[in-house]
Amino acid sequence: MKQKETVDYFLKVVWQNVSNTYNQVAAGFGITQAIGYMLINIEAEGTAVSALAGLLGVKATSLSRMLNNMEESGLIYRETSEGDKRSVKVYLTPFGIEKRKLARDVVISFNEYLNEKISAKEREQLISTLEKINQLTLAYPPAKK
Amino acid sequence: MKQKETVDYFLKVVWQNVSNTYNQVAAGFGITQAIGYMLINIEAEGTAVSALAGLLGVKATSLSRMLNNMEESGLIYRETSEGDKRSVKVYLTPFGIEKRKLARDVVISFNEYLNEKISAKEREQLISTLEKINQLTLAYPPAKK
DNA sequence: TAGATTTGTTATGCAAGCATAGTAATTTGA
DNA sequence: TCAAATTACTATGCTTGCATAACAAATCTA
Numbered sequence: 001m002k003q004k005e006t007v008d009y010f011l012k013v014v015w016q017n018v019s020n021t022y023n024q025v026a027a028g029f030g031i032t033q034a035i036g037y038m039l040i041n042i043e044a045e046g047t048a049v050s051a052l053a054g055l056l057g058v059k060a061t062s063l064s065r066m067l068n069n070m071e072e073s074g075l076i077y078r079e080t081s082e083g084d085k086r087s088v089k090v091y092l093t094p095f096g097i098e099k100r101k102l103a104r105d106v107v108i109s110f111n112e113y114l115n116e117k118i119s120a121k122e123r124e125q126l127i128s129t130l131e132k133i134n135q136l137t138l139a140y141p142p143a144k145k
Numbered sequence: 146m147k148q149k150e151t152v153d154y155f156l157k158v159v160w161q162n163v164s165n166t167y168n169q170v171a172a173g174f175g176i177t178q179a180i181g182y183m184l185i186n187i188e189a190e191g192t193a194v195s196a197l198a199g200l201l202g203v204k205a206t207s208l209s210r211m212l213n214n215m216e217e218s219g220l221i222y223r224e225t226s227e228g229d230k231r232s233v234k235v236y237l238t239p240f241g242i243e244k245r246k247l248a249r250d251v252v253i254s255f256n257e258y259l260n261e262k263i264s265a266k267e268r269e270q271l272i273s274t275l276e277k278i279n280q281l282t283l284a285y286p287p288a289k290k
Numbered sequence: 291t292a293g294a295t296t297t298g299t300t301a302t303g304c305a306a307g308c309a310t311a312g313t314a315a316t317t318t319g320a
Numbered sequence: 321t322c323a324a325a326t327t328a329c330t331a332t333g334c335t336t337g338c339a340t341a342a343c344a345a346a347t348c349t350a
Contacts, residue, residue: 001252001253001256003185003186003200005272006252006256007256007259007268007271007272008163008167008252008255008256009182010271010272010275010276010279011156011159011160011163011275012160012163012164012182012202013202013279014156014160014275014278014279014282015156015157015159015160016202016203016337017202017279017282017283018153018156018157018278018282019157019337020337020338021282021285022153023305023338025286032305032306033306034305034306034307035305035306037154037157040148041148048328049328049329049330050327050328050329055148056158057157057158057161057162058161058306058307058308059307059308059309060328060329061307061308061309061310061329061330061331062306062307062308063306063329063330064329064330064331065305065306065330065331065332066305066306067330068330068331069305081328084315084316084327084328085314085315085316085328086314086315086316086327086328086329087315087327087328087329088328088329088330107146107151107153108146109286110153110285111146111151111152111153113281113285113286113287114152114278114281117277117281118274118277118278118281122270122274123152125267125270125274126152126155126271126274126275127150127152127155129263129267129270129271130155130156130159130271131155132262132263133159133163133259133263134155134158134159134162136258136259136262136263137159137162137163137166138162140166140255140258141170141254141258142258161307164307165307165308168308168335177335177336179335179336179337193298194298194299194300195297195298195299203336203337203338204337204338204339205298205299206299206300206301206337206338206339206340207336207337207338208299208300208336209299209300209301210300210301210302210335210336211335211336212300213300214335226298229297229298229345229346230344230345230346231297231298231299231344231345231346232297232298232299232345233298233299233300
């Protein structure tokens with residue numbers, strides 16, 4: 001099995017390149033790829049840290065430091081949830097809302113660019129296969145009978 | 146355009162999960178996902194740092210520190226190239242060869258597992274689309290007319 | 291062929307993943 | 321009902337991407 005035939009290798013390289021591209025574009029307005037995704041996932045009514053982790057496909061412990069930085073740079077603020085006092089909700093500031101719009105535009109532009117070159121059918125097939133691989137990966141290694 | 150319809154989002158989440166899985170398995174024999182890929186790409190006759198960067202889809206400057214660590218832990222050694230004295234070739238130690246075998250086995254097992262669940266046709270289609278997206282990403286943003 | 295540019299590498303600081311550990315709030319269950 | 325377990329989060333150290341800067345070797349060019 002050659003590396004150029006393995007699925008994992010392509011996922012690694014392609015995501016690395018997409019991530020770099022997003023970082024380069026987002027650097028133009030002072031954020032990163034990861035902060036862009038974070039902003040996009042924060043709702044007006046506030047989003048819990050744990051929910052953000054789920055949406056971003058990341059461990060919750062990865063977020064604290066980034067949220068601290070985003071709070072310092074005035075993109076967000078945090079408030080303890082009403083119902084459950086362990087839970088913290090993240091809200092966008094007006095400045096954060098502004099940057100979120102820019103981040104969304106980057107994602108939309110890039111995907112529209114891809115959509116011009118790749119048929120809807122091919123894209124749907126891609127996403128469906130990626131979803132399948134994601135499920136399989138989460139179930140790996142398979143229960144040893 | 147919802148996040149669940151964008152290609153970038155799936156690439157991010159799926160690669161993140163595959164990477165985590167590899168890290169967890171590789172931790173069992175004391176290496177990481179990134180070191181595993183590095184080992185797999187080092188040939189017996191030595192591989193230049195710049196060549197490694199190309200094979201891994203990573204900037205060459207990302208490798209120095211990791212190679213230092215790998216040298217310290219006895220996986221590799223480095224030698225200045227014969228022809229071009231700027232170039233440094235990386236070689237596996239016997240210990241590195243041993244770990245490379247384990248890393249290769251991890252990659253092979255995981256891909257075989259995927260191949261059981263995903264048809265050859267679907268996998269080839271996936272890789273072909275990923276290759277296309279990679280090329281498009283590297284060409285993004287498109288030259289402004 | 292000397293000077294300028296390019297190429298290959300290293301060092302270093304930042305970003306953002308992970309894991310582990312610790313705290314407080316909530317839920318479970320004997 | 322109260323002790324134990326679970327859940328939500330934060331802090332921190334490690335890893336490995338990136339970018340920038342520095343330097344030597346190689347190549348180009350006037």
